[in-house]
Amino acid sequence: METIYLEExxxxxxxxxEIDQFNDDTFGAGAIDDDWQEEHKRLAELDERxxxxxxxxxxxxxxxxxxxxxxxxxxxxPSSLGFSSSSADLxxxxxxxxxxxxxxxxxxxxxxxxxxxxxGWDLSERVPPPRSSSPVIxxxxxxxxxxxxxxxxxxxxxxxxxxxxxSNISETLPPQEGVLVSLSVSNSPLCRxxxxxxxxxxxxxxxxxxxxxPTVAGFHRGGPGPPLLPGGGFRPFFGGxxxxxxxxxxxxxxxPPIRHNTTHLHPQHRRLLTQRLQSRGGDRGRTAGDxxxxxxxxNLMSQKEKEWVTKIQMMQLQSTDPYLDDYYYQRQxxxxxxxxxxxHATKLITPQVxxxxxxxxxxxxxxxxxxxxxxxxxNPRKMIDAVVTSRSDDEVPASSMPPxxxxxxxxxxxxxxxxxxGEAGVEQTxxxxxxxxxxxxxxxxxxxxxxCSDPAPPRLQMFSLLLEVQDFExxxxxxxxxxxxxxxxxxKTNTEQLSAALRDKDxxxxxxxxxxxxxGGGVADTLPSLSE
Amino acid sequence: MNYVPGTASLIDDIDKKHLVLLRDGRTLIGYLRSIxxxxxxxFHQTVERIHVGKKFGDIPRGIFIVRGENVVLLxxxxxxxxxxxxxxxxxxxxxxxxQRLQQQAKQETEKVKMQALKDRGLSIPKADNLDEY
Numbered sequence: 001m002e003t004i005y006l007e008e009x010x011x012x013x014x015x016x017x018e019i020d021q022f023n024d025d026t027f028g029a030g031a032i033d034d035d036w037q038e039e040h041k042r043l044a045e046l047d048e049r050x051x052x053x054x055x056x057x058x059x060x061x062x063x064x065x066x067x068x069x070x071x072x073x074x075x076x077x078p079s080s081l082g083f084s085s086s087s088a089d090l091x092x093x094x095x096x097x098x099x100x101x102x103x104x105x106x107x108x109x110x111x112x113x114x115x116x117x118x119x120g121w122d123l124s125e126r127v128p129p130p131r132s133s134s135p136v137i138x139x140x141x142x143x144x145x146x147x148x149x150x151x152x153x154x155x156x157x158x159x160x161x162x163x164x165x166x167s168n169i170s171e172t173l174p175p176q177e178g179v180l181v182s183l184s185v186s187n188s189p190l191c192r193x194x195x196x197x198x199x200x201x202x203x204x205x206x207x208x209x210x211x212x213x214p215t216v217a218g219f220h221r222g223g224p225g226p227p228l229l230p231g232g233g234f235r236p237f238f239g240g241x242x243x244x245x246x247x248x249x250x251x252x253x254x255x256p257p258i259r260h261n262t263t264h265l266h267p268q269h270r271r272l273l274t275q276r277l278q279s280r281g282g283d284r285g286r287t288a289g290d291x292x293x294x295x296x297x298x299n300l301m302s303q304k305e306k307e308w309v310t311k312i313q314m315m316q317l318q319s320t321d322p323y324l325d326d327y328y329y330q331r332q333x334x335x336x337x338x339x340x341x342x343x344h345a346t347k348l349i350t351p352q353v354x355x356x357x358x359x360x361x362x363x364x365x366x367x368x369x370x371x372x373x374x375x376x377x378x379n380p381r382k383m384i385d386a387v388v389t390s391r392s393d394d395e396v397p398a399s400s401m402p403p404x405x406x407x408x409x410x411x412x413x414x415x416x417x418x419x420x421x422g423e424a425g426v427e428q429t430x431x432x433x434x435x436x437x438x439x440x441x442x443x444x445x446x447x448x449x450x451x452c453s454d455p456a457p458p459r460l461q462m463f464s465l466l467l468e469v470q471d472f473e474x475x476x477x478x479x480x481x482x483x484x485x486x487x488x489x490x491x492k493t494n495t496e497q498l499s500a501a502l503r504d505k506d507x508x509x510x511x512x513x514x515x516x517x518x519x520g521g522g523v524a525d526t527l528p529s530l531s532e
Numbered sequence: 533m534n535y536v537p538g539t540a541s542l543i544d545d546i547d548k549k550h551l552v553l554l555r556d557g558r559t560l561i562g563y564l565r566s567i568x569x570x571x572x573x574x575f576h577q578t579v580e581r582i583h584v585g586k587k588f589g590d591i592p593r594g595i596f597i598v599r600g601e602n603v604v605l606l607x608x609x610x611x612x613x614x615x616x617x618x619x620x621x622x623x624x625x626x627x628x629x630x631q632r633l634q635q636q637a638k639q640e641t642e643k644v645k646m647q648a649l650k651d652r653g654l655s656i657p658k659a660d661n662l663d664e665y
Contacts (some may be wrong), residue, residue, distance in 0.1 A: 297565065300547075300574075301546055306543050306546070309541075309567060309568055309569055314539070
């Protein structure tokens, strides 16, 4: 339809008056929707009308150019863009004339907008604008938005496309998001050759950056309401390898002052992001769909925008300096790493001490009598060398006891009434206290009282019986199965004898301290067992 | 807690009904439509709910854009959950009246307090002035 050529124009003078108009159109009541197709159609119709109707006083050079839109609809530029068209320092005409011409052609007249409003555009209708094949027009319009605004939809794709068809100028005027489409457009013809050094305004740079962003996932539904521009800061997020049309770049765009190696999203993060976004999108659709089947305002935020926000958040988690960055995230990462790698638990290394058998070897000197005793916790003072013998109580092994064996120790244990007995000797043998594990208790309890000459007195016999009875249980457990019945028999005999002795014996009052106590206590204990 | 465990994101909260408490004390309820990296929020079909005592009143507000720094807390409202509230909804006029009375009472107590302090020679700056530091 319309073609664009380099041409002079006087449209600039009118821009000053129309700046606010454009502002209003963009941000105010005039800006309702961004369906550029319709707008474009209207523009085209309008232009044709103007072409015929209005004079062309502004047309400085005839050229073969399509006459610019009438003065009635001059393009208006927001002054904030720094376009400097209204200021004294106008850029050289030659360079901006394509810009101007395009602006004239493209300008957002008020009428079409109003027309659209009246029709009541549906906000939720979002058709992605088709790609532009024009080499010149196609980049998203520049708004006075700061760097860091969320991405617009796939305008950049259009721009990329146009570069590939550099020679094809005769394309139609494409999308109309705003007048200042041409900002980046103006660079394009100049970019083909060696690029002249040129000071780009911030917005121009932003556009450049934006235009080089490759579209990640095809076309998405358009953004809400007033079209949003991809900000100049977009580049760092997608950056990394130079954009495919790097030759279009002017002076290197200002990279925001962040650490360079974090400009690229960590590949793991990026992978996670895309993975989860997709899966989550699927899940969300299912669950939310059940709950709210018809929410006409849902998904105002496109997937791309969500990705973008998440990307920013994740970028903040990447760190070069753990001390400077998110403490909790660092800690969590460390935990995860350690848990994944360390399958085997780290063992505590303690000094290994060889286990040595510690048995007691009493100190011995050659030729000495007996054993030296060094008293310790594990080895209390050994007073008696006692050992258990298997001699029965009734025997009088007095003769069998060699006096020499008595050594230096002779314990007199008074176990009987004082009057009746003399001394009682304790059988001494070379007893090893270690072996007296079982025997030691028995040794203690079963001090065999031997009379030197007389047979054991009845009391003593009784006591011995008592001891036997008391120890029966213990012995019973320890004896093997075969002998148990024999032991049982003996136990029975013992108890019978004891009970008989107790009944028969006329207890005389004796002044015996310990002996009687021992006997009495022992008897008291065994009475229950005797009754059985 | 979505893309990377250990992170929090509002992405999952989009298109759900939320209650947000702002720093100036306002309570807004609406559908969260959009967010950004600063946690600026876009609310749709927003209702400002004024609570006074056990009564509350809703003022429909339309679309709200909340700057992230003004958010105290934000919570999702589970629409499936049965609403068993002891609060009683009243009309807007009534609740505004109640609010006005409440503010008035508060101001009066504050005035008395300040006077008492002044009498003792103390002056404690009011909290709203501190913000400007």
